[in-house]
Amino acid sequence: MLAGALKRSFSAASLDYLGARYVGAGHEICSYTSQPVRIPMRDGVHLAADFYAPEIPAGKNPAGLILIQCCYGRGSGISFINARIYAARGYQALFVSTRGTYGSEGVFDSGRSEHLDSQDIVIWMRQQPWYRGSFATLGASYLGYCQWALFNDPPEDCVAAVIPVAPHDQALHAWGTGSFRLDRASWSDEMSRRQDEKGSFLERLANMPGFSFLRSPELDNALARLPLEKSLRTYFGNRAPWLFEYLKHSDINDEYWTPCRHHAALDRVKMPILLISGWYDSFTEQTLHQFKHLKQRNVNVNLIVGPWTHVQASGLFSVPDILDFLAENVAKTGSYKHPAAKIYVTGAEEWRAMSDWPPKSQPKTFYLQDRKSLGLVSPAENATPASFIFNPLEPTPSLGGNQMAAGGRVDDSELADRSDVSVFTSEPLKEDLEILGAPTVHLMHTSDPPIADLFLRLCEVDTRGVSHNVTEMYQALQPSRETGKSLLLTFRDCAHRFKKGTRVRLLVAGGSFPLYARSLGTSNDRVRGENTVPQKHTVIVADGVSRLVLPECQMSGNVA
Incomplete structure (x- = not known):
């Protein structure tokens, strides 16, 4: 036992026991001690941290060491899911508060200091008597972002990483839609x-x-x-x-954002990585990009995507998978037998084991029709366009979807009843339709004035007429765009089965507030402008110029 280390209290042990049962972590193998430490940075700042050490029999080694960097504190709730649950299963854990947070010195400046600080943490860690030559990293959301910052220069002794719901590019998240x-x-x-x-x-x-x-x-x-x-x-x-x-x-290529964009990490990491996301997470697009990029480089990468929001996908439902992954790649005592991609298909309500994501698919085209319909046959040349007016002072509301906390699958029927939304709905399907991947829309569209945004949502209308969201996209339009050409708009990836008797619905709106800052319709930017102009949107459907293309698959992969 290290000098200054504290044994786990009875109350902490009780919380660990109840928490482990909730997340399905299985039995503990030991107790642990915790010790507060201070970690020096190259500029003289010291970071606050807690070192957790498993109490294992003499002569036996810990299962491995896990590094966690966190800006949300090191209290009982967050330390349980990030450190203590692993310490009670034989792992050492170094749980560090990022610069300027929860006892760490310096000034918190979101996303900009993690690259250098993480390198200094590793240098300090290697000098400690308890360091055994290798470590893994772990943590969700901002904790996962810290991992990508470290991996700009990946340490050779980092042997594995668990990264749920985490961006590698903060600029893309903040301003990627425009x-x-x-x-x-x-x-x-x-x-x-x-x-x-x-x-x-x-x-x-x-x-x-x-x-x-x-x-x-x-x-x-x-x-x-x-x-x-x-x-x-x-x-x-x-x-x-x-x-x-x-x-x-607002320009994601501005030099300001350089320290917050870690695409280079995707080209440099070599260690096994477990990525976790949810279909309603804020960072799903970035996680899927990470998986695709690493897979193309032949990195040993695994992906789990569940029917989860950001908080749900942060590890609450994936602890057994994480423990299996660590057992193979860190402790070397087990094997991670899961497929490259473990995907939950909503609608079918089942997990699929897949060798890749997305799987191969065939385009299934629905044409936008007049009379608010979607059809498999191209409409006539004189089909009437659809139009609506987006009023920035009464913006279209955000309901469910990929919001940070209020997201998820919701009844969004009320959106279809709004006058500032155009709705296109198919007839009841005659057979199941399964889509895996990113739907697209070819949209012949104009707006007056030309400064406008588009929010599109793909929904399923059940046999009772209730609508639920499947996937969505948002895009600020370029005022200089060619209105004579259709826009190619790509949804977030999804995995969904529309069952026989349900209907496919496409919603087209001019905003989603307060998820996104609304378009004001004026030449003044949306951040500093005060004057607003309502924007008339027109969707042209004649002769099949506007269409929804779904990535249709036969049942792909085995049931997991």
Whole structure:
């Protein structure tokens, strides 16, 4: 036992036991000790951390070492799912608070210091008497982003990584659609307020970023007022200075974003990696890109995608898979027998084992028709276009989908009843239709004025007439676009079976608020503009120029 190390308390052991039962972690093999440590950075800053050491019989070695970097504290709830659950199964765990958070010195500047700090943590770690020559990394969301920052220069002694629901590119998340994702404001609000780990476990859990269903009504009001940047400055005051840098740099290729974009890591990592996501996660697109890129490089990479939101996919339902992965690649005591891709197919409500994602598919085309319909036959040359008006002062609301906390599969029937949404719905299907991959829409579209956004959602209408979301996309349109050409719009990937008797629905809208900053319809940018102009959208359907293309598959892969 190391000097200064504390044995696990009875209350901590009880929480570990109950938590392990909930997440399906199986039996503990030992208790553990924890020891607070300080880790020096190259600029003199010290990071706060806890080192967890399993209490194992003399002469036996730990199963391995896991490094976790976290900006959300090291309290009981978050340390359980990231460190203690593994320490009780024989692993050492170094749980580090990132710069400027929860006892670590320095200033938190979202995403910009993790690359150098993570390298310094590894250098310090190698000098410790308990270091045995190799380690793995683990952690979801921002904790996973820290891993990608480390992997810009991947240490040779890092032997495995578990990365759930994590971006490698913060710029792409913030501004990749051309509109600003407003969950960056709610996340920044929580990050700038909550540096206190006092209070009950439930109070601390409620205060963790990601549980933003508890965000303040005052922030909602601030997001609704114009101009957006001025309103947020009034609300935040001196808090969250990084948020206003985000707002200032709308070009993702701006030099400002360079420290926050870690595409190079995808070209450099060699160790086995387990990626986890959910169909309703905020970062699904980036996780699937990571998998595809690593697979093409022949990296040993595994992917799990469940019917989950961001919080659900952060590891709550994947602990058995994570433990199996660590047993093979770190402890060397087991094998990870799962396929390259373990995919949940909604609608069919079953897991599939696949050798790759997406699987091969055939295009299934539905044509947008007049009379708000989708059909398999191209409409006539005189088919009437569909139109709607998007009013920035009464924006189309965000319902479910890929929101940080309020997302998921929801009844979105009310969207179809709105006057600012065009709806196209098929007849009941005569047979099952399974789609695996990214649907696309060829949309012949105009807007007046030309400054406008598009939000598209693919839905399933069940036999009772209730609509539920399947996948979606958002895009700020270029005012200089050629209106004589159809837009090619790509949805997020999905895996869904439309069962016989259900109907396919496409929703077309001009916004999704408060998930995205709305288009104001003026030449002033959406962050600083105050004046608004309603935007008339017209969808031309004549002669089949607008169509929905679904990636149809026969049942692909084995039931997992």
